[in-house]
Amino acid sequence: MMVRPMRESDIETVARIERDSFAHPWSRVAFLNELHKPYAHNYIIDINTPQSSDKIGGYACFHTIAGEMHLLKIAVIPAVRRQGIAEHLLRQCLQEAYDMRISAAFLEVRPSNRAAVNLYKKFGFDVIAVRPNYYSENSGQSEDAMIMRINLKRR
Numbered sequence: 408m409m410v411r412p413m414r415e416s417d418i419e420t421v422a423r424i425e426r427d428s429f430a431h432p433w434s435r436v437a438f439l440n441e442l443h444k445p446y447a448h449n450y451i452i453d454i455n456t457p458q459s460s461d462k463i464g465g466y467a468c469f470h471t472i473a474g475e476m477h478l479l480k481i482a483v484i485p486a487v488r489r490q491g492i493a494e495h496l497l498r499q500c501l502q503e504a505y506d507m508r509i510s511a512a513f514l515e516v517r518p519s520n521r522a523a524v525n526l527y528k529k530f531g532f533d534v535i536a537v538r539p540n541y542y543s544e545n546s547g548q549s550e551d552a553m554i555m556r557i558n559l560k561r562r
């Protein structure tokens with residue numbers, strides 16, 4: 408598995424993984440815009456597994472602003488989940504931020520997203536706040552957002 412910066416030519420595949428992963432996916436244009444923001448960092452992970460003909464196994468997007476890292480996106484192709492791909496990708500992103508002298512990372516997650524919450528807890532992220540009814544659905548229902556934080560260290 409190899410982590411490398413996202414390129415414009417990756418966006419078609421990234422947007423497809425995004426649609427397979429989120430109820431309210433970012434568009435291709437949204438990813439394209441990220442590639443041009445000086446404070447945005449976008450990575451993909453190259454994989455080679457029998458379950459997927461895609462070379463891109465997943466991606467992560469984060470911002471570094473005012474000495475903080477904000478993880479905006481992390482997703483892995485459904486067919487190759489539970490194989491340590493997100494863990495590898497997230498570790499590289501946190502290391503990258505640490506190398507930029509960023510001291511803490513933050514993210515938002517739905518409490519119902521057990522896979523993501525467990526991933527973040529495995530790294531040592533703590534819940535520092537809850538935003539009530541942060542995510543609203545077309546159905547009229549809503550869900551809280553948990554804000555999680557970790558102090559960065561060498562990985």
Ligand SMILES: CC(C)(COP(=O)(O)OP(=O)(O)OC[C@H]1O[C@@H](n2cnc3c(N)ncnc32)[C@H](O)[C@@H]1OP(=O)(O)O)[C@@H](O)C(=O)NCCC(=O)NCCS
Nearest residue numbers: 428481482483488489490491492493494516522523525526
């Ligand atoms: C969350 C996601 C990125 C995890 O990717 P993954 O490659 O399957 O995760 P990994 O195999 O690296 O798992 C690492 C750890 O995460 C946790 N985890 C991952 N998938 C899990 C699941 N289905 N159920 C419970 N815990 C899970 C576990 O703690 C796991 O460690 P373990 O295997 O030692 O138990 C993936 O499920 C995904 O793309 N989900 C849709 C997009 C999404 O919700 N992104 C997060 C938005 S906040």
